[in-house]
Amino acid sequence: QVQLVESGGGLVQAGASLRLSCAASGLVFSMHTLAWYRQAPGKQREAVATITQGGDTNYADSVKGRFTISRDNVKNTVYLQMNSLKPEDTAVYYCNVKLRLDYWGQGTQVTVSS
Secondary structure, eight states, X not given: OOEEEEEOOEEEETTOOEEXXXXXXSSXXXXXXXXXXXXXXXXXXXXXXXXXXXXXXXXXXXXXXXEEEEXXXXXXXXXXXXXXXXXXXOEXXXXXXXXXXXXXXXXXXXXXXX
């Protein structure tokens, strides 16, 4: 059974940094692309960053240069380092892995005050 557990969210001021973590279990972690998504109130869920098995990364234009996704295949954990946070980054952040189904964590709230 695949489980994803996010942590690291919080309330910060604009310009601050946060690091989100997502611990995965129930899958061969190193073999899969992992992703971070976010959903702001009243908006659709959007992809923020992805990282492939080989470590290739991709980012939404809105976070390029500020966010960094990384993975630790020993700890079965994917991270999202978020720097220079803006109020528009406020959202619930979700970890995702696509197997035959989409698996999601419970989400972690990030709130950035101006």
